[in-house]
Amino acid sequence: MLRKKLPSFALLALLALTVAVFAGAGYGDSGKHNKYPGTLTATPTVLHAGDYFTVTGCGYDTSLGNVVVGFTGGSWGSALDSKGCFTIANIPALSGDTLPAGTYPVEAFQYVRGRLVETGETSVTVVS
Secondary structure, three states: OOOOOOOHHHHHHHHHHHHHHHHHHOOOOOOOOOOOOOEEEEEOOEEEOOOEEEEEEEOOOHHHOOEEEEEOOEEEEEOOOOOOOEEEEEEEOOOOOOOOOEEEEEEEEEEEOOEEEEEEEEEEEEEO
């Protein structure tokens, strides 16, 4: 069986394409739930409307800049430390005057290739 050897420029082009595909795969495009590079945790995870909670994250890509955390229409920003970690304390479980019982997403976002992309997700449960 004869095997043809790819020219070195073709190998480089194939390698560049592979890296580009995998570099974009870790950050949720088109609203798909992909694995995120970092962790996102809310504490406490069960609370009452009007209570406050803290969001922490670690392992985020510092080259993408700060993190913005979204919860029930509000947003809070934080810088990352050198390890890609952050903490945002005192996020209120409010939406208007009260927040009905239920489970609500808490999402982290960063700018990826010029647009805001979800890079972390967790949730909190509001009880009555």
